[in-house]
Amino acid sequence: MNDEELIDKTLAGDMSAFGLLATKYQDRVYNLALPIVGTVDDAMDVAQETFLQALSHLGSFRRSSRFYTWLYRIAYNCAVGRLRRRKRTVSVDAVVDEYGETFEANVEAPDARASLSDDARLLKIALDKLPLEYRAPLILREIEGANYEQIAETLDIPVGTVRSRLHRARASLRVSLERAGVRR
């Protein structure tokens, strides 16, 4: 069954149909949320919140865009909302906590990063330090494989802005990685 049919069945009262939609997109929604909110627990909460929001507003989905574009927009909003509620400060410089120890923004549990290679870990740190307006288009492009039009629709920005932000995101990552000594 395609997305349209699953939506119709859900609206007719069949929750298992929405369960199938969730199974289809849960992985992608989670991977959109994780680089934004930075921790596994928050990403799971955001992913769940996304699907519950989508379910409760499914009746208002106008179908002028594809379902997953609409779903991504909800996910993005939920992730941004989670960031704000957490009142994190994201800075390109390391943040100093109240004990004077430095830690980097978006630190995950140590064991979560241990599985990454050094280069991958440095890339993740550099990605986490990108301002969200640059990070989000890059995540959609490189991790979700969205094209410019889809990114523009999801983030509700012009295609030209998508291009310029992608360009800046890549340039910024390149500089960060060069400074960290990561070789191509």
Place this chain on the structure above:
Amino acid sequence: MQNETTVDRQKLEELVDLLVDGELSEEAAREAEKAIQADETASAEYAAAIGIREGLAKLRAELPEGFAERLQKAIAESAPQFAPTARRAAPAGVWRALKNPRAVAGLAASVAVAVGVVYQTATREKPSPVDVPEGPIVAENSVPPERVVPEDPDVMIRTPSPAGNLPESVGKRDEQSALWLSVSVAPERELKTAAFEFKRLCDAKGIEFVKNGDGEFLLKEVDPSEWREIAEKMNPADARSESRALKSWKEDSSEPREVRVLFEVAETASSKTPVEE
């Protein structure tokens, strides 16, 4: 000459992005590859972009164990309001009620209200960009008020721009804590020319701005490095004064910010205390 080199560089940078993102036709992609390979800087940028892509692909995470079950349970427990009750045949009592004129009038009124609601819903337009306050994220070191996901998820969460409306900018430009640059255009030059040149500098960098009249720009998000490049290319014949905050930001910060730029013709510019360079 310098302009041509700058334009060529920008075109190459664009080509790199378009090629990396698969946004070119086959033929255009072949041409782009040739142009990029012929340029050392562009080749390095292309290689870096591919490397970043490969690296980011490895960051794709597996769904945590147990999450799928947790999500299905949450969905099953959720009770969305749109779910209709099962259709049933109308009971005999309903037909008897329809013979009652009062009941019929009440029913007609309800139908008229429902039709009105449906009409309003169907003709409601999506909020135009003008109606929606801008920017989901402004400065990440600020703490905007908490926002709830709106009822219609098609409406993005947006926060108002901290710079406020452009008409306030005349007052704000005199505040040293705001990021502004005031340009007194040399008498032999035209305001429109200076403003147009500035617009081209912003366009070349892909910087969005809002314009007020002939001479006022609000740049939406500018990196300090980009700002320094723009400032270097502005006409040296025009006198400039900048706020202390702008000077500090461009030298010490790396965060993108909004910057206000005001062009005035030299003989009509109000006298301001020049900021130390």
